[in-house]
Amino acid sequence: MKYTGNVIKYGNNVDTDVIIPARYLNTSDHAELASHCMEDLDKTFVSRVQKGDMIVAGQNFGCGSSREHAPIAIKASGVSLVIAKSFARIFYRNAINIGLAIVECPAAAEEISEGDKVEADLDNGIIRNLTTGKEYKTAPFPEFVQKIIESGGLMQAIAHLSR
Amino acid sequence: MAMTMTQKILAAHSGKESVSTGELILADLDLVLGNDITSPVAIKEFAKLGKDSVFDKNKITMVMDHFAPNKDIKAAEQCKMCRDFCAEKDITHFYDVGEMGIEHALLPEKGLVTAGNVVIGADSHTCTYGALGAFSTGVGSTDMACGMATGKAWFKVPSAIKFKLTGSLRRYVSGKDVILHIIGKIGVDGALYRSMEFTGEGLSSLSMADRLCIANMAIEAGAKNGIFEVDDITLDYIREHGGAEPVIYSADPDAEYDEVINIDLSQIEPTVAFPHLPENTRTFDNIGEVKIDQVVIGSCTNGRLEDLIAAAEIMKGHKAAKNVRVIIIPATQQIYLDAMEMGLLRTFIECGAVVSTPTCGPCLGGYMGILAAGERAVTTTNRNFVGRMGHPDSEVYLASPATAAASALTGRITSPWEVIGK
Ligand code: SF4
Numbered sequence: 259m260k261y262t263g264n265v266i267k268y269g270n271n272v273d274t275d276v277i278i279p280a281r282y283l284n285t286s287d288h289a290e291l292a293s294h295c296m297e298d299l300d301k302t303f304v305s306r307v308q309k310g311d312m313i314v315a316g317q318n319f320g321c322g323s324s325r326e327h328a329p330i331a332i333k334a335s336g337v338s339l340v341i342a343k344s345f346a347r348i349f350y351r352n353a354i355n356i357g358l359a360i361v362e363c364p365a366a367a368e369e370i371s372e373g374d375k376v377e378a379d380l381d382n383g384i385i386r387n388l389t390t391g392k393e394y395k396t397a398p399f400p401e402f403v404q405k406i407i408e409s410g411g412l413m414q415a416i417a418h419l420s421r
Numbered sequence: 422m423a424m425t426m427t428q429k430i431l432a433a434h435s436g437k438e439s440v441s442t443g444e445l446i447l448a449d450l451d452l453v454l455g456n457d458i459t460s461p462v463a464i465k466e467f468a469k470l471g472k473d474s475v476f477d478k479n480k481i482t483m484v485m486d487h488f489a490p491n492k493d494i495k496a497a498e499q500c501k502m503c504r505d506f507c508a509e510k511d512i513t514h515f516y517d518v519g520e521m522g523i524e525h526a527l528l529p530e531k532g533l534v535t536a537g538n539v540v541i542g543a544d545s546h547t548c549t550y551g552a553l554g555a556f557s558t559g560v561g562s563t564d565m566a567c568g569m570a571t572g573k574a575w576f577k578v579p580s581a582i583k584f585k586l587t588g589s590l591r592r593y594v595s596g597k598d599v600i601l602h603i604i605g606k607i608g609v610d611g612a613l614y615r616s617m618e619f620t621g622e623g624l625s626s627l628s629m630a631d632r633l634c635i636a637n638m639a640i641e642a643g644a645k646n647g648i649f650e651v652d653d654i655t656l657d658y659i660r661e662h663g664g665a666e667p668v669i670y671s672a673d674p675d676a677e678y679d680e681v682i683n684i685d686l687s688q689i690e691p692t693v694a695f696p697h698l699p700e701n702t703r704t705f706d707n708i709g710e711v712k713i714d715q716v717v718i719g720s721c722t723n724g725r726l727e728d729l730i731a732a733a734e735i736m737k738g739h740k741a742a743k744n745v746r747v748i749i750i751p752a753t754q755q756i757y758l759d760a761m762e763m764g765l766l767r768t769f770i771e772c773g774a775v776v777s778t779p780t781c782g783p784c785l786g787g788y789m790g791i792l793a794a795g796e797r798a799v800t801t802t803n804r805n806f807v808g809r810m811g812h813p814d815s816e817v818y819l820a821s822p823a824t825a826a827a828s829a830l831t832g833r834i835t836s837p838w839e840v841i842g843k
Contacts, residue, residue, distance in 0.1 A: 271609055271698060275806040280785040284488060284495035286462045298808040318610040318643060322806060323785070324545040326462050326561035347614050347645055348545055352561035402445040402575065412563050413469055 320349025522753025
């Protein structure tokens with residue numbers, strides 16, 4: 259899994275209510291959700307996000323509600339990867355289950371700036387900031403999670419799981 | 422291998438002698454929950470599997486509570502999708518308008534969860550049922566779909582923080598103040614990925630309403646679940662509500678904890694979380710004059726009968742401050758009925774409050790009490806994120822029912838101790 263894109267940067271505790279406000283949860287249409295993504299945190303997000311862009315954020319990204327609409331809105335916006343210092347656990351799970359690539363890397367999340375161009379090679383656990391030339395190592399996903407992603411999502415993986 | 426309470430339940434549900442922190446397991450589920458927002462997404466995922474039936478029609482529940490009674494056409498379509506699915510699959514525990522209540526108040530009341538269960542719900546506050554000694558956690562819609570199809574979910578076995586409670590709460594201090602105090606102390610990611618295990622002699626002074634409220638907000642500290650040691654109070658509650666036979670799992674005496682935090686309940690004061698995070702807590706020595714426009718008493722955190730009783734005691738015989746809108750939402754039909762019979766609804770209405778049918782409504786900025794730019798609300802709900810209750814420039818202050826009621830009378834954030842004494 260390799261990704262390249264420009265960075266849009268946010269701070270700590272970006273919650274699911276700002277990723278996709280509840281007033282838009284009366285639909286599960288992906289494009290419609292994407293059209294309100296980040297609206298209460300950053301009104302410019304929707305107009306400036308480009309396909310392949312990455313979100314880089316601080317601690318506890320995705321905290322709050324269990325709405326799968328949040329990773330769906332981000333993915334449907336064209337975001338290829340979210341790098342954060344840490345993720346809230348339900349968001350982490352949901353992102354994997356729906357196939358939004360995410361990776362925890364505190365050093366990269368700290369040092370990468372808005373607008374930087376970044377390349378991430380998740381198989382080998384390497385994040386490269388092409389703008390500054392700096393490189394970061396990340397832990398690969400646990401094997402179990404890799405299997406889910408390789409199978410194309412939880413729905414496919416669960417069929418093959420046995421104790 | 423010594424295990425925490427949560428680890429014991431997970432081991433028993435994955436057919437293992439023991440499990441250890443970090444291990445990935447596949448666990449059998451006793452109940453799978455969804456609501457009118459998360460279920461439609463799950464139903465679409467479920468359809469992809471091409472399965473005719475769910476794993477067990479008695480172990481799935483859907484509750485129409487967030488935007489129901491339907492607030493608009495889209496919400497109506499979502500509820501209809503759930504209703505049709507449940508009819509087609511013959512789901513036993515489908516709760517629609519007239520029967521429904523806010524899910525996390527409703528399920529314990531209906532006896533759908535018992536001690537020792539493993540429960541997943543496509544709603545982050547599913548952690549509430551930890552109050553009953555169950556392992557219960559919020560997941561997304563895809564997990565819900567898989568749960569409905571297979572009766573299983575994958576988990577990474579969490580480590581735990583142990584909260585040892587001593588003493589007992591002072592008058593008009595409640596479970597809400599305890600959990601706000603704890604989140605203020607450890608932060609909104611203070612228990613990230615971990616269990617919060619509540620034990621100690623202080624438990625005996627906490628009602629089920631207090632415990633359900635505390636477990637409910639474990640997610641607000643980032644926790645995977647919150648869980649209470651089972652005692653007679655738990656067992657009486659389960660019995661009274663017709664729950665299935667409880668299975669009691671206790672932590673091993675030598676179980677390892679990441680941290681042990683001692684909480685003396687007698688030291689807890691009325692606590693308020695300021696915008697825009699539940700960790701921004703203050704006690705009244707540090708609050709000053711904060712004028713408010715709205716008070717909401719309700720939600721899965723604090724819409725129980727005990728909460729309404731506490732609020733009514735403070736509001737009885739008084740008028741709400743001018744220009745403060747007071748909205749009271751009993752969390753279930755049963756609570757609504759009990760409150761009516763006890764005369765609480767009269768107290769609220771005479772005070773100048775409106776009383777609503779059960780719904781999540783304003784808690785998530787859905788409807789029924791949306792805030793305009795610049796407005797402030799004191800509410801008994803659980804989240805005060807930017808825009809949570811309406812306009813992104815509005816402000817939400819989280820508090821107990823007693824504090825919310827006291828604030829309704831004065832029009833500023835007010836300690837119940839100021840209005841009614843310690
Ligand atoms: S009351 Fe609020 S927090 Fe509770 S389930 Fe409803 S929307 Fe969620």
